[in-house]
Amino acid sequence: MNYFPDEVIEHVFDFVTSHKDRNAISLVCKSWYKIERYSRQKVFIGNCYAINPERLLRRFPCLKSLTLKGKPHFADFNLVPHEWGGFVLPWIEALARSRVGLEELRLKRMVVTDESLELLSRSFVNFKSLVLVSCEGFTTDGLASIAANCRHLRDLDLQENEIDDHRGQWLSCFPDTCTTLVTLNFACLEGETNLVALERLVARSPNLKSLKLNRAVPLDALARLMVCAPQIVDLGVGSYENDPDSESYMKLKAAIKKCTSLRSLSGFLEAAPHCLSAFHPICHNLTSLNLSYAAEIHGSHLIKLIQHCKKLQRLWILDSIGDKGLEVVASTCKDLQELRVFPSDLLGGGNTAVTEEGLVAISAGCPKLHSILYFCQQMTNAALVTVAKNCPNFIRFRLCILEPNKPDHVTSQPLDEGFGAIVKACKSLRRLSLSGLLTDQVFLYIGMYANQLEMLSIAFAGDTDKGMLYVLNGCKKMKKLEIRDSPFGDTALLADVSKYETMRSLWMSSCEVTLSGCKRLAQKAPWLNVEIINENDNNRMEENGHEGRQKVDKLYLYRTVVGTRMDAPPFVWIL
Amino acid sequence: MEVSNSCSSFSSSSVDSTKPSPSESSVNLSLSLTFPSTSPQREAKQDWPPIKSRLRDTLKGRRLIRRGNDTSLFVKVYMEGVPIGRKLDLCAFSGYESLLENLSHMFDTSIICGNRDRKHHVLTYEDKDGDWMMVGDIPWDMFLETVRRLKITRPERY
Numbered sequence: 020m021n022y023f024p025d026e027v028i029e030h031v032f033d034f035v036t037s038h039k040d041r042n043a044i045s046l047v048c049k050s051w052y053k054i055e056r057y058s059r060q061k062v063f064i065g066n067c068y069a070i071n072p073e074r075l076l077r078r079f080p081c082l083k084s085l086t087l088k089g090k091p092h093f094a095d096f097n098l099v100p101h102e103w104g105g106f107v108l109p110w111i112e113a114l115a116r117s118r119v120g121l122e123e124l125r126l127k128r129m130v131v132t133d134e135s136l137e138l139l140s141r142s143f144v145n146f147k148s149l150v151l152v153s154c155e156g157f158t159t160d161g162l163a164s165i166a167a168n169c170r171h172l173r174d175l176d177l178q179e180n181e182i183d184d185h186r187g188q189w190l191s192c193f194p195d196t197c198t199t200l201v202t203l204n205f206a207c208l209e210g211e212t213n214l215v216a217l218e219r220l221v222a223r224s225p226n227l228k229s230l231k232l233n234r235a236v237p238l239d240a241l242a243r244l245m246v247c248a249p250q251i252v253d254l255g256v257g258s259y260e261n262d263p264d265s266e267s268y269m270k271l272k273a274a275i276k277k278c279t280s281l282r283s284l285s286g287f288l289e290a291a292p293h294c295l296s297a298f299h300p301i302c303h304n305l306t307s308l309n310l311s312y313a314a315e316i317h318g319s320h321l322i323k324l325i326q327h328c329k330k331l332q333r334l335w336i337l338d339s340i341g342d343k344g345l346e347v348v349a350s351t352c353k354d355l356q357e358l359r360v361f362p363s364d365l366l367g368g369g370n371t372a373v374t375e376e377g378l379v380a381i382s383a384g385c386p387k388l389h390s391i392l393y394f395c396q397q398m399t400n401a402a403l404v405t406v407a408k409n410c411p412n413f414i415r416f417r418l419c420i421l422e423p424n425k426p427d428h429v430t431s432q433p434l435d436e437g438f439g440a441i442v443k444a445c446k447s448l449r450r451l452s453l454s455g456l457l458t459d460q461v462f463l464y465i466g467m468y469a470n471q472l473e474m475l476s477i478a479f480a481g482d483t484d485k486g487m488l489y490v491l492n493g494c495k496k497m498k499k500l501e502i503r504d505s506p507f508g509d510t511a512l513l514a515d516v517s518k519y520e521t522m523r524s525l526w527m528s529s530c531e532v533t534l535s536g537c538k539r540l541a542q543k544a545p546w547l548n549v550e551i552i553n554e555n556d557n558n559r560m561e562e563n564g565h566e567g568r569q570k571v572d573k574l575y576l577y578r579t580v581v582g583t584r585m586d587a588p589p590f591v592w593i594l
Numbered sequence: 595m596e597v598s599n600s601c602s603s604f605s606s607s608s609v610d611s612t613k614p615s616p617s618e619s620s621v622n623l624s625l626s627l628t629f630p631s632t633s634p635q636r637e638a639k640q641d642w643p644p645i646k647s648r649l650r651d652t653l654k655g656r657r658l659i660r661r662g663n664d665t666s667l668f669v670k671v672y673m674e675g676v677p678i679g680r681k682l683d684l685c686a687f688s689g690y691e692s693l694l695e696n697l698s699h700m701f702d703t704s705i706i707c708g709n710r711d712r713k714h715h716v717l718t719y720e721d722k723d724g725d726w727m728m729v730g731d732i733p734w735d736m737f738l739e740t741v742r743r744l745k746i747t748r749p750e751r752y
Contacts, residue, residue, distance in 0.1 A: 096644045153646070179648050207648065288652075312652050362643055365653055394643060421643050478644070 025050075029058045038063045057081055064088070065498075065523050067105060067129065068548065071581045072113030083122045084148075085114070089129035091526050091575055092476075093501055095153060098528055098573070100554055102588045108135040109586075115142035123148040123174075130154070136161030140168035148174040148202075155181035159189045159208070166192035174202035176229075184210030191216035200224040204231035206255045206286060211235045222247040228280075231255025234288040239267035245274035253307075254278075256286035259294060272297045285309035285335075292320035302327030306354075309335040311361050322347050332356045332387075337363040338372035338394060345377035349384025357390040362421060375402035382409035390415040397428040398455055403437025407444035416441055417452035423479035423504070426456040433457055439464035442472075452476040462486035466493025474499040487511035491518050501526040509536030516543045524577035532571050540576070541594035548583060550575045551592040654739075671744040673701050673715070684741065689734045693717075697746065705746055715746045 032055060035041055045055040061084040064070060076082065089105020107129045114121055121143040131154045139146065146169050159182065165175060166189055190213045193200075200220070205212075212235040221227060221244050229252060232241065236257035245251065275281075281301050290313050305328050310316055316324075317339040325331075325344070331352040338360050340348075348355070358381060360373055375398045382388065382405065389412050398420050418438075426433055434455040442448060442465050449471055453461065457480035465472065466489035473496050481487065487507040490500070491514065500522065508531030519525060534551070541549040552573035583593050640650065666686075672679040680700060687693045690707060697717065698705045707717040707730035717729040721740045729737070729744070 093644075095646050097641045097647065179646060181647075311649065314652055361645060361649060363653060365643070365650065394645075419643055423642070476644075478642075 025054050028054050032058050036061075060084060061123075062086070066577050066579075067107075067110070068584050069523070069577060069579045069581075072110045074581065076113065076117045076119060080117075080119065082114075082119050084125075085110075085121065085123070086125040086127075087129060088127045091128075091501065091524060092499070093503065093526055093528070094128055098503070099575075100552065100588075100590065101155070103552065103591060104584065104586055104588070105129040106586060107131050108138075111135045111139050111142070115139075120145055122146055123150075125150040125152075126154055127152040128154065130156040131161070132156050133158055133161035133164070137164040140164040145171060147171050147199075148176075150174060150176040150178070151180050152178040153180065158183035159185045159187045159210070162205075163187060163189040163192040166190070166197075167194065170194075170197070171199055172197065173199055173226075175200070176202050176204045177207055178204065180207050182208055184208050186210045188213055188216065190220060193220050195223070198223050199226065201226050202229040202253075203227065204229060204255065206231040206233050206257070206288070208233040208235075214240045218243055218247065224248075225250070227251065229253035229283075231286065232257035234258045238271060238294070239265075242267050242271035242274055245271065245278060249274070249277040250280055251278055252280050253283040254281060254285070256284070256290075257288060259287045259290040268294060268297065276300050279304070281305070283307035283309075285312075287313035287316055290315045292316050292318075295320050295324050298324065299327050303329055306330055307333040309333075311335040311337060311359065313337070314339075314363060317363075326351055328352060330354055333358075335359040335361070337361050339363045341372055342374055342377035342380065345373060346380045346384075349380045352385060354387055355381075355385040356387050358385075358388065359392040360394055361392075362394040372396070375399050378402060379405050379409075382406040386410070387412075389413055392417040392419075392452075394419045394421060396421055397425065398434060398437065399427045399429050400432060400434055400437035400440075401427075401429070403434065404440040407440040411444045412447065413441070413445040414447055415450040416445065416448060417450065417476070418454055419452065420454040423454070424456045425454075433460070435460040435464065439468075442468040447471055450474040453480055454478060458482050459486040459489070462489040466490050469494055471496055473497060475501070477502040477505055479504045481505045481507060484508055484511035484514075488514055491515060495521075497521070498523045500524075502528070502530060504529040506531050508532050509539075512536055513540055513543070516540060519544060519547055519576060520578055522578070524575065526573075526575050527571075528573040530570075530574075532574055534569050534571055537571055537574060538594055546578060546580070547576050548579050549594040550587070551594065552590060553592065554590050667738060669741055669743050671697065671700075671746070673746045674748045682744070684738055690730050690737075693729075697744075701746060713749055715749060718745050718747055719743065720745070 028051070032041070032044060035044060038061070041055060041059060045052045056078055058081065059079045060081060062075065062079055062082055063086045064075070065088050067087045067089050087107065087110065090099050090103060093099060094103070105128060107126055115138055122145050124139065131151060136157055139149070149165060162175070165172065203220075212233060214236065217236070218240070221230065227248050228250065230244070230248060231253070232255055234257050238259055241256060241259075275297055278301055282304060284298065284305055284307070287310060292315060295316065302324065308328060308331055310321070314337065317337070321340060322344055325347055329351055332354050334348065334352065334355060334357070336359070340360070360377070363372065373393070373395045375395070378393055378395070379402050388410050391413065395418070398418065427437070435458055438453060438457070438461050442451070448469055451465070451469065451472060451474070453476065459482045462481060462485075465475070472494045475490060475494070475497065484507055486505075487502070488511050490497070491511065507527065512527070512532050513536060537549055537551060541547065551571050552575065553571075587593055640647070666683045668681050668683050670679045671682050682696075684693070687696065694705055694707060694717065703715055705715045705717050707728065718726050719729050719737075720742045721727055726745070
C-alpha cells in the first residue's frame with residue numbers, strides 16, 4: 020500500500036466509514052495516521068471529558084461531523100444531578116474559533132443552552148444537521164436561531180429532550196427560502212405549535228422524509244400535513260383524538276392511503292384507539308412501530324394494528340400488550356429484530372401484564388431477534404434457558420424485573436443459571452442488563468463467556484467483591500460498566516487499575532466503595548478522573564473524622580487525556 | 595423540580611410538620627434504600643424502575659406541561675349527559691374550594707363535592723387505578739398526584 024500515492028490511499032480510506040475501523044487504520048503506521056487524520060470527516064467522542072476540542076481539532080482539522088456524549092447513562096434515571104456537567108458551549112466556541120466546516124452535530128445527554136445554539140447557527144455556513152438526544156438547558160428561542168440562521172438545514176431532530184417551551188414562533192423563523200428539510204422532529208416539545216407555520220414549512224419541503232409532531236398538533240392538522248407530504252417515510256403522530264365520523268378523520272384516511280413510502284410510525288401521545296384503523300392500509304409496509312408513549316392504545320385495537328404489520332423489524336410497546344399480545348407479535352412479525360417492552364404500571368400493583376411466557380413466545384416466533392429490552396414482573400431460569408436456545412444471536416439483552424432481588428418465581432432460586440445460559444449461547448452479546456435475585460455466580464458466567472460484552476448494567480445484584488472481579492478480569496472488551504445498589508467495594512475497585520485504561524467509564528452508586536479506596540485509586544491512576552458525587556452531604560466527607568471509611572454515594576470514573584475538568588459543580592469532588 | 599416531588603409529603607427536601615419523627619424516618623429511609631418498591635421515599639426519588647422521565651410522566655397519566663418555572667396539569671372535565679368536555683389546568687387552583695368555584699362557573703350550575711345531595715351536581719374523579727371516586731376525600735396535593743379526569747354527575751344519580 021505504501022507504493023501508492025497518498026491520494027490513492029486516501030480514496031481507499033473513503034470506503035472505510037466505521038469509527039472503529041478508521042481508528043484501527045490510524046494505528047498502522049505514521050503515514051497512514053497522517054493520511055487518515057486529514058481525511059477524517061466524522062468523529063465520535065463517547066465521553067466529552069475524555070478529550071478537549073483543541074486537541075480534537077489539531078488532529079482532525081477537516082472535521083465535518085461531530086458526535087458528543089456527556090452525562091453517564093444512569094443520568095437518564097435521575098441518578099446524576101442536573102448541574103453535573105456535559106456543557107456543549109466550550110466545544111461550539113472552539114469549533115467556531117477554528118473555522119472548521121462543521122456540518123453535523125449530534126449530542127447525547129449534554130447541557131445545551133440557547134447561547135450555544137445561537138453561536139452554532141451563526142458560525143457554520145454549511146451546517147446541515149442537528150440531532151439532540153436527552154439533552155437539556157435550552158428553550159424554543161434556541162431553536163428559533165437554528166431555524167432562522169441555518170440556510171441549508173437538513174435535519175432538526177429533537178429526541179426526548181427537556182426543552183423550555185416559550186410558546187414562541189420558532190417554526191415561523193424558518194425563512195420562506197428554506198426548502199431543504201429532510202428531518203423535523205419536535206415530538207418532545209410540550210407547548211403549543213403554530214400550525215399554520217408548520218403546514219407552510221412542510222408544504223415547501225419536498226425532501227421531507229421524517230416528521231415527528233408534538234402533542235399540540237391535532238388530528239385535523241395531521242390530515243392536512245399528510246396531504247402535503249405523501250413522500251413521508253417516518254411519521255410521529257401528535258395528538259390522535261377525534262371523532263371517527265368527522266370530516267377530518269375521513270380526510271386523514273384518504274391521505275394516509277397515499278403515503279406509500281411510510282415505513283416508521285410513532286407518537287400517538289393522546290389517542291382515540293378506534294381511529295387507529297385509518298393506518299391499517301399502510302401497516303404492511305411498516306418496519307418500525309413505536310407505541311411506547313401511547314398509553315391509551317391497548318387491547319383489541321392494538322392487536323388488530325399489529326396483525327397488519329407483517330414486516331415489522333422494530334417494535335417498541337408498553338407491557339399492557341400482555342403475554343397474549345406478544346404471542347400475536349410472535350406469530351405475525353417474523354422479521355422482528357428489535358423489541359422493547361416498557362412498564363405501563365409503575366405502582367407494581369401485582370399487575371402481571373407480561374411475564375416470562377411473553378418473552379419465550381417472542382424468542383420462539385422471531386428468529387431474527389437480536390435486541391431486546393424487556394420490563395416484566397417475573398422471570399424463571401427455565402424461560403431464560405429456552406430463550407437462549409431459541410435466540411443465540413442476541414447483541415443486546417436487557418431484562419428488567421420490576422421488583423429488585425426477585426428470584427425465579429417458580430423455584431425461588433436466583434436467576435444466575437438463566438442469565439448464564441444467555442451469555443453462554445449468545446456469543447455476539449455486546450450489551451447486557453441484569454435484574455432479579457443474582458449471586459456472584461452470574462458474574463462468574465459473565466466473566467467466562469461474555470467475550471464480546473462492551474456494556475454491562477448491574478442493579479441490586481451480587482454478594483461479594485468476587486462478583487465484580489469476575490467481570491473485570493473476564494470481559495476483555497468491556498467499555499462501560501454501571502453498577503448500582505450492589506455490595507462491591509474497594510477490593511474489587513482497586514484490584515486491577517490498568518483495566519480502566521481499556522474502558523470508557525465505570526459508575527458505582529450505593530455500593531460499598533469508600534472514600535479512601537477512591538483516593539487510592541486516583542493516586543494509582545493519574546490518567547483517570549475519579550469523581551465523587553455527593554449531593555446531600557456537601558463537605559461532610561471532609562469534616563468527618565472517619566472520612567476514609569465513609570462510603571461513597573456515587574462514583575464515576577473515566578479515562579481522559581486532558582486531566583481534571585474545570586467545570587465541575589461544588590458537589591462533585593474530583594480526586 | 596417535577597410536580598410529584600413538590601407534592602409528595604415524604605420528599606426529603608421539604609420541611610414538613612407531618613414528617614415522621616427522626617427515629618421513624620431513619621428506619622423508613624434505610625428500608626427503602628435496601629428494598630425500593632413503592633415506598634413513598636423511593637417514589638419521590640424516581641430512579642427505579644430505570645425508565646426515562648418523559649415516559650414516567652406519561653405513565654402517571656398526567657398531561658404535565660412545564661413552562662419555565664410553572665407547571666400545568668390539564669385534565670378533561672365532563673358533565674354527565676354533555677358529550678363535549680372541557681379541559682382544565684388543575685395547577686391553577688389552590689385547592690378544592692377554588693376548583694369547585696371555577697367549575698360551577700364554567701358549567702353554570704352549582705357543584706359540590708363530598709356529601710351526596712339530591713339537588714346539586716356532585717364532582718367525581720377517575721384516579722390512576724381507573725376507579726371513580728368522590729372528590730374531596732384526600733389532601734389536595736395527593737389529589738393532584740392521582741387524578742386523571744373529572745366528571746360532574748347528575749343529581750338524580752345519588
